[in-house]
Amino acid sequence: MGRPLNALGTGFILRMSIEAEEMLQEAKENIEAAQNYKGELQQRLHGLNQAHNQVRGSASQAREVLRCHFEMLQAQVALLLSERLSALLQEVDIIEQDSVRPLDDCQRLIEQGVNTADELLREGEAAILCGIGENDEKLGSFTKKALQIQLDSLPEVPVLVDVPCLSAQLDDSLLPALRERIARHGSVASHPPVLIEELVERPGGVLVRWCKVDDDFTAQDYRLQYRRSTASQYEDAYIGKDCEFLVLHLDPNMDHLFRVCARKEGRSEWSPWSVPQAGYTTLAAHEWRPGSEGYILSSRRNIALRNDSSLSSAGVLYSNAPTYFCGQTLTFKITAAGQPDKRDSLGVCVECNSGGESLQRQRAVCISTKGAVFVNGKEMTNQLPAITVGSAVTFDMEVVSVLPVTNNNINDKGSLKLRVTIGSGSREVVFDWLLDQRVDRLFFGCSFTHPGWKVLVF
CATH class of the missing domain: 1.20.5 (Single alpha-helices involved in coiled-coils or other helix-helix interfaces)
Structure with a gap:
């Protein structure tokens, strides 16, 4: 017995409706x-x-x-x-x-x-x-x-x-010499010999990298300038032989224009400027915490001076906030030095520990002014060169693994393994740092037993 007519009509209409919706979608x-x-x-x-x-x-x-x-x-x-x-x-x-x-x-x-x-x-x-x-x-x-x-x-x-x-003696070679020099005077290029290759945001600054694109141009020095996008005048940021420079003291979320040129070997004039590139940073500048006993800070709070000789130990000077995160390079630049001590420390930590005298403790990694490296308070066998005036100590970290929070224990915050690279001079040490909790950002800090140490952080 066949399907009723109304059922066939309903199915046909339903298919038509579905097809129409599909076509409409x-x-x-x-x-x-x-x-x-x-x-x-x-x-x-x-x-x-x-x-x-x-x-x-x-x-x-x-x-x-x-x-x-x-x-x-x-x-x-x-x-x-x-x-x-x-x-x-x-x-x-x-x-x-x-x-x-x-x-x-x-x-x-x-x-x-x-x-x-x-x-x-x-x-x-x-x-x-x-x-x-x-x-x-x-x-x-x-x-x-x-x-x-x-x-x-x-x-x-x-x-x-x-x-x-x-009589008048005239040198007939002047005109040919002028003709030869004039024929070689000046040039036209489709591109400047140097171009900005990369702009990388850093806390309170932008790392500018550039490269030479003219193989026939032998650069003796490079010159980097920058300005706010709302300003009209550029100002010099760097002159030297390096192909990168970190421009500091930039206001976050403010567009800046960067340009670079070069000076050919044996010449005094500068090449044409590169095409200006716009860059900015969303990251606040690294700052030391004000009000710490035994330390004087600069107006921008990025330089700290250990100045109080009456105290045997002034404790740890921490950052104003946990502004360091993985994938970023943290640099301590020593601009003045005092007497080194094995308790001195430069490094990063999970939390601020008031009353501590050094970062040589749990949940922290650091280096002493004598070059010893400490992980969670334990000294490593590998050492770095001793820290002196002009030394630059760098910290680089990347996430190796993240263990999730378990449902069985509400107090379990997971764990985190970080690959840490500490560099000083031409040497570096690499190790894994296991944390008992997941953190997105870290504090940085320093401690100096004796006065006279001055450190810039960026």
Whole structure:
């Protein structure tokens, strides 16, 4: 016997309804996918527009720099040539004046002699023309005057080979040398020789890494600058040979722009700047806890000075909050040193233990100023170099395993195994640190028995 007609109709309608809902759901999914696709395309179009603007803008800037530079060179070269011409013409004038002066003196002397000879000739001719009785006196006077003039003495006239003959010596090699230097002067590059490779946030700062992209460019020094995104002027952060630098004292959640350039070996000028990269940190800066007896803190609370010599031990100076977490590098930089002691410590811990004199205790790892490493209060066999002025001690940690909380014991907080790396100088020690509870962040601290120690944390 067949299925009733109304049952068949109901099943057909039900299938149609399900198919319609599926089609509607598929349509909604396609619309959402189309919206996402459109958004991705618009984002890529925005990035493409930025790339166009960078090419066009940098090309216009490069043209302007080239025009200004060569116009300045033309003006300076013209001025230098004019100054050199004036100096050479002045030399000609001086030589001419110095050479003509003795010739003029000689000429005046000869002209004076000619005039005297003319006057003597007139007197002699007049004496001869007079009668014999009349000219005796005149002849005597003429003869006496002729003897005084010394007619056999003539002034010396310089020969032409002894007289200056001015000439201009010009080096024909100047123009070819200039042509060669000008042909090699300046260059145009599609990319700066140095680019920022990575920006990594750190507590209160950003670690900037850069790399050289021009293999033909031999860098002697690098120069890193930064500024707030709202500021107009960059300021220097680093000049040196390293390819990374930690820029500190940055306000959290504030965008900063970073750029880097390089100085070629044997040159004094800097290369073009890299494309500015924006970076920021969400992590608050590491700070020491204020009010701890025996320690003086800097205004930013990142530097602590052990200053009280009257106390045999000032206890442990802890961080203001548990701001250290795994995956981060914690650095202690020693800027001044006092007398070392085996009880001294630099390290991290789970909690602050008021009244403790050292981090050489349970739930803490540390290093003493003598280089001994302690894990949960026990000294390891491996040691690091002793800590002195300029020493930098680093702590790096990563999670190895996490044991979950068991349901059988409500007091069970789980456990945590951390892989700890402590570095000092060129050496480091690596070990596993087992904690009886799971923690996300750790405190850091220091203790110095004797005064004079100053430590920067970052």
